[in-house]
Structures are given as C-alpha cells and as structure tokens.
Amino acid sequence: MKLPKLSVLKEKVEPLGKVEVSPKLQEVSAFFSIVRKEFTDYILSWRIIILLAIIALTSLGSLYTAISTIKDTLSQSSDAQEIAKSSYLFLKLFTVSDGTLPPFITFVTFLGPLLGISLGFDAINSERNKGTLSRLMAQPIPRDYVLNAKFVAALLINIVLFFTLGFLVMGLGILIIGIPPSFEEFMRIIYFLILCIAYISFWLNLGILFSVQFKQAATSALSGIAVWIFFSLFYSMIINVITKGIMTSESLTSTEDYLSKQGFILNLMRLSPNYLFSESTTTLLSPSVRSLGPLTMEQTAGAVAGPLPLSQSLLLIWPQLTGLIAATLICFAISYILFMRQEIRTN
Amino acid sequence: MEEPIIELEGLTKNYDGHPAVDQLSLTIRKGEIFGLLGPNGAGKSTSILMMLGLSEPTSGMVTVCGLNSTRNPLDVKRRVGYLPDDLGFYQQMTGLENLLYTASLNGIPKKIADERAHDLLKQVGLSDAADKKTGKYSRGMKQRLGLADVLIKDPEVIILDEPTLGIDPEGVRELLHLIKQLNEQQNITVLLSSHQLHQVQQVCDRVGIFVRGKLLAEGNLDSLAKQLFFKDSYVVSVEATPISEALIEAINQLSEVNRVEHITNTKLDIYCQSDITPVIAQKMLEHSASIYHISKKNYGLDEIYHRYFEGRESIETT
Numbered sequence: 001m002k003l004p005k006l007s008v009l010k011e012k013v014e015p016l017g018k019v020e021v022s023p024k025l026q027e028v029s030a031f032f033s034i035v036r037k038e039f040t041d042y043i044l045s046w047r048i049i050i051l052l053a054i055i056a057l058t059s060l061g062s063l064y065t066a067i068s069t070i071k072d073t074l075s076q077s078s079d080a081q082e083i084a085k086s087s088y089l090f091l092k093l094f095t096v097s098d099g100t101l102p103p104f105i106t107f108v109t110f111l112g113p114l115l116g117i118s119l120g121f122d123a124i125n126s127e128r129n130k131g132t133l134s135r136l137m138a139q140p141i142p143r144d145y146v147l148n149a150k151f152v153a154a155l156l157i158n159i160v161l162f163f164t165l166g167f168l169v170m171g172l173g174i175l176i177i178g179i180p181p182s183f184e185e186f187m188r189i190i191y192f193l194i195l196c197i198a199y200i201s202f203w204l205n206l207g208i209l210f211s212v213q214f215k216q217a218a219t220s221a222l223s224g225i226a227v228w229i230f231f232s233l234f235y236s237m238i239i240n241v242i243t244k245g246i247m248t249s250e251s252l253t254s255t256e257d258y259l260s261k262q263g264f265i266l267n268l269m270r271l272s273p274n275y276l277f278s279e280s281t282t283t284l285l286s287p288s289v290r291s292l293g294p295l296t297m298e299q300t301a302g303a304v305a306g307p308l309p310l311s312q313s314l315l316l317i318w319p320q321l322t323g324l325i326a327a328t329l330i331c332f333a334i335s336y337i338l339f340m341r342q343e344i345r346t347n
Numbered sequence: 348m349e350e351p352i353i354e355l356e357g358l359t360k361n362y363d364g365h366p367a368v369d370q371l372s373l374t375i376r377k378g379e380i381f382g383l384l385g386p387n388g389a390g391k392s393t394s395i396l397m398m399l400g401l402s403e404p405t406s407g408m409v410t411v412c413g414l415n416s417t418r419n420p421l422d423v424k425r426r427v428g429y430l431p432d433d434l435g436f437y438q439q440m441t442g443l444e445n446l447l448y449t450a451s452l453n454g455i456p457k458k459i460a461d462e463r464a465h466d467l468l469k470q471v472g473l474s475d476a477a478d479k480k481t482g483k484y485s486r487g488m489k490q491r492l493g494l495a496d497v498l499i500k501d502p503e504v505i506i507l508d509e510p511t512l513g514i515d516p517e518g519v520r521e522l523l524h525l526i527k528q529l530n531e532q533q534n535i536t537v538l539l540s541s542h543q544l545h546q547v548q549q550v551c552d553r554v555g556i557f558v559r560g561k562l563l564a565e566g567n568l569d570s571l572a573k574q575l576f577f578k579d580s581y582v583v584s585v586e587a588t589p590i591s592e593a594l595i596e597a598i599n600q601l602s603e604v605n606r607v608e609h610i611t612n613t614k615l616d617i618y619c620q621s622d623i624t625p626v627i628a629q630k631m632l633e634h635s636a637s638i639y640h641i642s643k644k645n646y647g648l649d650e651i652y653h654r655y656f657e658g659r660e661s662i663e664t665t
Contacts, residue, residue, distance in 0.1 A: 025454075033451035130436075130438070132435045134433065135434065138401070139424060139453060140452070140453060142421065
C-alpha cells in the first residue's frame, strides 16, 4: 500500500490553504506537549497517587486534631471566642495539634521533600534507561526543553496539590469552626502555600539533579532519600553536638560572646533547607513571632507585645525565602549544565 | 547522478584523546540506501549522532540536506528521522499515543497526525496493536513501531541504527522489505548501520565499511570487492580429471589469472581479476580434462568482511 505524503494529507484536512506555523511557535507547542505528557504520566503513576493520598490523609488528620483542639478551647468560655477573633485563630488550623498527630506544617516539612524527590528522581535516567531519550532527542526540540518541561510539569503538580489542600483545609475550617478568615489571614495562608511550593521545588530539583547525574533510578532515589533523612533527622543532632562543644559555661565570657556563638549556631542550622522552611512557616503562620534570632532584654524593652503585620512578617522571612529559592536554582542550574553536556547515547 | 544529501568532510570525534571517528569523509546521494557496515565500536553510532547534531564533532563538517548539523540541529532534525539502536517507547502509553506524541513534538496538527499515524500503523502492520500498551509489544513490533515513529514527520532522510538487532529472521526480512519499499515509493534516502552483513547486502545500493573510526572502502558490492582485494576478486573452483602440468601452465598463461592453487589431485582454485569461468572451462576441454564441477566463488560481504579482518589480525600480531 502506498502511503500518502504528509503534504497531501495536510491539503485534505485543511483545504482552505494551510496555515504556515512559524518554527518558534512550533517549538513552544512542542514544549507544552512534553509538559502535558509528563503531567499525565505523573497523575497516572501509582507512586504519585499513593504519595498524594498519604499527604491528603495526613493533612485531613492534622486538620481534625487542630479543629478539635480549637473547639475545646473555644467552648471553655465565651470570652475565648472574642479573643480568638482578634488573635489569628484561623491560622492555628495549620499550626496547632492536641498531641496525637503533628500539625499541618510539620507534615509538610516532613513529607514535602519525599514528594519532591519522588517527582524528580527518575526524570532523566528513566528516559535514558528505557531508550526514549535518544528518540526524544531526535525530534526537533532544543535539548533543554526536556529538562525544563519536566520541571514545569512537576511544579504544576505541586501547585495544584498545595492550593487544593490549602483551600480544602480552609473551607473545612470555616465550615466546622464557623469563624471566617480575615483578609490578612487569607493572604498569610496564600504566602504559606507559595512557600511550601518553593520548598518542595528545592527537593524536586535535587531529585532532578540526581536523575541527571546517576544512571540508575535506584541510586538517585536512594541518594535523594539519604539527603532528606540527613536534613530532617541527623542535621539537628549534629548541630546539637556542636552546640554542646562550644556553648560550655566556661567558654562563655560575655553576653556578646554568647550572642555571637548563638548566631553562629543559628547560621549553621540555616544551612538546612528544612530549618529555613520551618522558620519561615512559623513566622508566616504565627504573627506573634517577632524575630528569628536571639533577642536581648534591651532589645525587647519597650516593645509593644502584639502580632506583626503581614508586610513585616514577610520582611522577616525574606532572607529565608531567597535562600530557599537560591538553593533551588543552584540545583537546577547544575542539572541543566550537566544535562546539556552529557552524551545522549546510553553506553 | 543525484545530488548529495549527506556530506561528511574530515569528520573527527575524540573521546578522551582516542579517536572514535577519524577523518571520515563520505557522501550519500539522494534516494539511495547506504549501508554503514562495521564491527561493534567502530564509530558508526557516533557518526550518526554527529549527523543529527546530537554530538559535537571535534573537527570536520557535517552537512545534511544542505544544513550544517552542528549549527542547525533543529532544522536537520525536522528533515531527518532517526531510529536509535536502543529503541524504547513509553510503556504506559499505547502505540498510537506514542506516535501522536512524536507528532506533537514535530508540531504536526492533531488531525493530520491522527490520520497519518493510522496510515503508518497500517503500513507497518500494527493496526491491530495500535491501542495496546507498548510495554506489551514484542521486540519486532517495537522495531516496526519505531519505523512508523521515524516516518511520522515525513522525513527526507531516515537514519536507522542497527534496525535489525534482535529480531527473528522473518521479522528482519519484513523490515528490510519495508525499508526497500519506502525507498522506492517515496524516494526517501536511507542510511542504515549494521554489523550483520548479509542483511545489508540484501537492500543497500552502496555500502561503506567502517572500522575503528575510518572508512576503509565504499561502493557497491562489486567495487568494494575490487577495492579491498583488487588482485583476487574472483575465484573459480574446478573439479576435473586429469589435471596435467600443461593444463595448469595453460591457465596460468591467461592474462587475467593471478595464480592457480592446486588443492587436491582433482581440485583447482583459480584466482583471477575478472570473471573468466567460460574461458577456463574451454581450456579444460582443450586439454581433454573431464569437468565434474566448476563454480565461481562469489565474494559476498561476509567474505569481504571476514577476509578483511583476517588481514587485520595478521597485521596486529606482526
């Protein structure tokens, strides 16, 4: 059988004269084809479905404990309700718990990296191992589109997931407690969700970096999980050991000395993305947090005890946020360079 | 003679100082089937990757369809279909979905892509498996889907890297037939690499023998044989009695004959420059020898290849 030429087909389908698509536009449409395909792959893969289910369940669980704590407090006295309205009660949905389950933010700090890593760890090496990378590369698309599109698709998953979860928690919160959030509370939650996405993007990019560097998906997954466990469990232990070493009562001679050592340890802590994230979320969701470093008595003297406005809270976490984004970009840049220089062939 | 469509000029690629491809110059003309033949690790795949702009040459020039592959890889890839040797598909997608995805990457509108994908699947005999997940495809089916995948962008040139690897003989026959058919019906230039000689022999117009990054010889089978063993291109093997000294002498006298090898009492191998089987038969009769068997040993690629490597080993050991 003779195959009709593409041009003949084109005329058949578009008899009114074919529209010449510019190569640039063609490339953009190709980019979104990859994004669409990757997105579909993610939401159809068991790995992601299971993780999403776990995250959704834990957030609902923590929402439940938060709501029951808040309800208990509110029912204790009628004054409590009045106080609650003026003290950002709504934000407590994300931060308090009765001790049976950790609050929402703890879950995100803990499970977010796992989600990020699982979205990214086999981005490139699975294509390579399945032999689809060379086929993909033979199509008229720039090489970086593959990496960029995979990142964009995973980011989209994150955005959809976190906004869904955030709004779900808010909606249920309004229904059950019956107190609507103020505009500022709403904005704080939105910023919190954006922060979650930035935090997970970091882990996602770390996963992508490992997927470019390691040829085996298992190696890259294990490396990602190792980094995650290191930062969520061991890093704080190491810092504790260092603290014990340098903060002995003999070595501390003056307040300045104490402050500088405390600052040093704090900076060490801040090398961990988990710490940066928990600092920023605490600040955003608890407006009463005024500073992230140590404060002396002189500094607090005369300060009016009260919550910070949103703009001030944002200002406070600005360094943390830029630090997180910078770490994300560095991971992405390294994987980008590695990928652009890599040989396409498998062997 | 048709215009050149792939031109390589002094192409060199070094990996850690070792040349994988060394000063390769080659011209492939429009509409021909060219076979790149060589053992594993000869640099075939590397050359192909450079033609597609997927690998940067250390020096030299690659021109495909009049475009520099290193500078304009995207334009080249729009015109060239490439079937890699380690072909793979997205296993969770069906054959049809895989084809449509490739089409979308080439900017082919959905409607046209759909129609064309179905046509192609029919042509490669996968219509029934179109909605089956490619994870369940056999190796032969994958290879045929690969061919459809390469053709969906309506290429001017298709480059097939080891297309017959790991398929059963019947599958190979069908695939080669399909390639030949495409070449004849649509005037698609085909470049295929292989280390399986007799397969290449069946379909290729011209063949290039490629060893350790260098092109040793190119041309059709006859001229290849001449280039590689220009002295003893033909061997005529005769079985007859009696073989007298005078007969051998007489054959040796012929201007085309290089030498005569007396194998057994009744067997002769005659190495000559051109095909003079009838002349030899006549000489035999003149010397009243009765012929039991006379045949011309034809140098297939296998033989050429084998003889070349025999030679190489002796060079290496000395």
